[in-house]
Amino acid sequence: MSHHQHTRCDNYYWMRDDERNNPEVIAHLEAENRYCDAMLKQHQDLEDAIFTELKDRIVKDDSTVPVKDGAYWYHSEISGDDEFARYFRAEDAHGLNKQLLIDTNALAEQHEYYDLGEFSISPNDRLMSYSEDTDSRRIYTIRFKDLVTDTLLEDVLEHTEGQAVWANDNQTVFYVKKDLKTLLGYQVYRHVLGTAQADDVLVFEEHDASFFMGLGKSRDESLIMLDLESTETSDTWVLDANNAQGQFTQLCPRSHGHEYDADKLGDTYYIVTNWQAKNFRLMTAHQSVIGDQSKWQEMIGHRDDIMLECVELFDKYKVVTEREAGQLKFIVYREDGTHYPLEFNDPCYFAGLGENPEPSATCARLYYSSLTTPGSLLEFDFATGEQAVLKQQQVLGDFDAGRYQSERLFIEARDGAQVPVSLVYRKDSFKKDGTNPLFQYGYGAYGITIDASFSSNALSLLDRGFVYAIAHVRGSEMLGRDWYEQGKKAHKQNTFSDFIDVTQALVAQGYGHADQVFASGGSAGGLLMGAVVNQAPQLYKGIGCHVPFLDVLTTMLDESIPLTTNEYDEWGNPNELDAYNTILAYSPYDNISAQDYPNILVTTGFHDSQVQYWEPMKWVAKMREMKTDSNLLVFKTDMDAGHGGASGRFKSLRERALEMAFFISLLKQ
Structure with missing residues (x-):
């Protein structure tokens, strides 16, 4: 494949089958599945035990809190x-x-x-x-x-x-x-x-x-x-x-670079817009003048240190979601313009407005969760701000939130940027002396922020002494719009460098054992894993790489592949020389080299429409050819699933148990 007077040779291109009926491809995937099962068979009891743990924490008979919508x-x-x-x-x-x-x-x-x-x-009705x-x-x-x-x-x-x-x-x-x-x-x-x-x-x-x-x-x-x-x-x-x-x-003329979200209540439009406002502002417009941006009125102005994410409209109140210093905040505005914030106690958490279909409501529902607090449905009274817990996720077994501790850190990256990190660990097994195994998760793309929320599945790691860390690397919007822009297109390397720098700092500060560091990511987070193991393989004992975007350059050059053209503004258009060279420098498939790599578990879905199955399939094949170590490299394809993995609440737990058993078994090596 030749572009911009540069030629690449892809020995595994034959693995691509758009119709998904090539017998040779299917046979190869099935052989990989058998190989994965054989190599991990000795840990099957551990995987089964973890699957049972995950399943046994789930309330089998459960229901949501009823919500009124119309009659x-x-x-x-x-x-x-x-x-x-x-x-x-x-x-x-x-x-x-x-x-x-x-x-x-x-x-x-x-x-x-x-x-x-x-x-x-x-x-x-x-x-x-x-x-x-x-x-x-x-x-x-x-x-x-x-x-x-x-x-x-x-x-x-x-x-x-x-x-x-x-x-x-x-x-x-x-x-x-x-x-x-x-x-x-x-x-x-x-x-x-x-x-x-x-x-x-x-x-x-x-x-x-x-x-x-x-x-x-x-x-x-x-x-x-x-x-x-x-x-x-x-x-x-x-x-x-x-x-x-x-x-x-x-609604208004399309203008490249203008991002906005509009909603209407009565005669008024409410517009969250980045028009002359990098971190967005809230504007209003009467329905008669909505098409003329010069007639829009500012309700909440732009702020350099606060990202305005969205607004929920009620007849007498407006609830604005903001992000400051990486943390979500909710501000309730009254009709007279006065306002007040909703308060929470955890150092890091995730929260979002729940189902509130009635604009006339005098109370609103909000979902809340932290690394130590199970998901909770809260309801707050608009007039007083008082909160009540309508329901909290029940975690079966001997779960006690008081056993766990969460922290929010800022790690200095190599260029001086301060990278937020959310941490959780079990108090009675954690010692800040570099003896605990460390699990680090990251995503870092599309401006999507992975907030610190509760996971009952993570307890199986925490109860075995792991420290669980979320690295909020550039490419998300954790620290505002600029944080996202510093992790996309020409600046994509920052995403990978941030993740590596967080790993090194957490080990240096005693949060994890230097020889027991594990990392995982999926989709764009799978790209993150692929780049990290090329650039700093010595830092990690084991890697989980799920539905991963690994063959970035080839995919972004092929407009026949679903979603490619839609992605140019995220990764860059490699039909342009500068973007081609930027992507070539980090694309995981193109940068596999003859070096030692960590133990790696790769998973995908045969019917994935977002990241095609052949990307991890090719990457694994080339990795087997090039790597110089004898560490595990196993690849599992769900022949029935797509990008979201297995359907159903219990089937999907098998995938989580597989990865956890993979990591835990490596602690003994």
């Missing part, structure tokens, strides 16, 4: 050894006249893989749409059910993104159709119930393949909103939900 209260239940939930509605919060809406277990029964996408209730993916390619089929007669309608919408948004006439829905080659949603269709999909009307088409497309409704349900998002640009179109036969109109 009904909605909740879900899961029971016994069921993999999936059942969804219900009732006439009050106590379950009066409870009605089963969806039994996901019954829908999944005939499929090796099943994902229930979204379900949506018509404005008159009589009809329901729901979407399902049975191939793990994130291509959804939408079906419809009459909730009064409890019968399925004949309407079936195929090859969709999974969203069906109801017009207010209760007979018309809008949905996004996918390009089956690129797997991007690019067309919006109008469907009238009782008609064939072939008769649906195309009402919008996006020709720029760098944009994702999503549909929803405004907060006041007066508009159907079409959101187009690329990595660096937003574009929103709206349609009067009371005029299903109308046309979508653009």
Whole structure:
């Protein structure tokens, strides 16, 4: 493959099979699976024990707290050894006249893989749409059910993104159709119930393949909103939900680099925008002038040290989500402009507004979790700010939150940047003397921030003496927009350097044993793992690399691969020489060399539509050819799954148990 007068030779390109029916490829993957099982067989008892631990911490019979949406209260239940939930509605919060809406277990029964996408209730509460993916390619089929007669309608919408948004006439829905080659949603269709999909009307088409497309409704349900998002640009179109036969109109002119999120309540739009505001600001506009940005009014201004993430609209209150010094904060604004913050005690935590479908509510729900606090559904009173715990995740067994300690550190990277790190460990087994095994996790891409939240699965490591660390490396938005921009495109090396520098510092400060450091990441975090083991393999005893993006240069040069063009603003377009050289310098597949590597466990899904299976397959083959050590390199492919791994609450635990057993077994070597 030659580009920019530079030639690469890929000896394993034959492993790519877009149709996924090449017998030689399938045989090779199956052989890798058998090899993985054989090499790890001696640790099968440990894996089984960990799987039992993970499963036994989960409450088998559980339900969500009912939430009111319109005339009904909605909740879900899961029971016994069921993999999936059942969804219900009732006439009050106590379950009066409870009605089963969806039994996901019954829908999944005939499929090796099943994902229930979204379900949506018509404005008159009589009809329901729901979407399902049975191939793990994130291509959804939408079906419809009459909730009064409890019968399925004949309407079936195929090859969709999974969203069906109801017009207010209760007979018309809008949905996004996918390009089956690129797997991007690019067309919006109008469907009238009782008609064939072939008769649906195309009402919008996006020709720029760098944009994702999503549909929803405004907060006041007066508009159907079409959101187009690329990595660096937003574009929103709206349609009067009371005029299903109308046309979508653009909210404001598309401008490259302008990212915004708009919502509407009453006559006012609320816009979170980076227009002249790198860390975003909140603006308002009357519906009559929304298309003229010069008429927008500033409600919350830009701040260099605070990232404004989003706003939730209520009739008399607005709840703003911000991030300061890496930590989420929530500010409640009253009608008169006064405001107050919600307070939490943990040094690092994750929180986010829960389901709050009623704008007229006087209380709001918030999900809260920390490294030592199981997930909790809180409700706070707008008038007083007082919080109540509606429900907390129950962890079965002998779990006691008081046994664990969390910390927030800042590690100085090689260029002087201060990298946030979230840590948790068990108090009675931790000594800050470099004797504990260390597990370090990272992601670092797309501006996605991995906040410090509770994981009952992590207890199996903590109770065996591990220190668990999350490195909030550049490429996330942990420290604002600039933190993201310093970890993308030409600056991507910062992501890898930060992770390596955090590892070295944690060992130097006594948080981990120099010879017992383990790391793991998935997808873009798998790219992080691939780059780290090329650049600093001596630091790690074992690596978990899951659905990993490893062949970056080849993939980003191939526009026939799903999602490639959409990624140019994240990784750079290697058709340009500078971007080509930047990616070439770190692309894990291109930088494997003849050196010792750690023990490595690689996993993927054969039907992955985001990172194709052949990327880890090729990487493993080339790694076997090049590496100079005798450490374990095992590769497992779920032949039924995609990017999200196995479906179901217990099946997915097998994947976690596999990795943990892999790491724990290495402690004895």
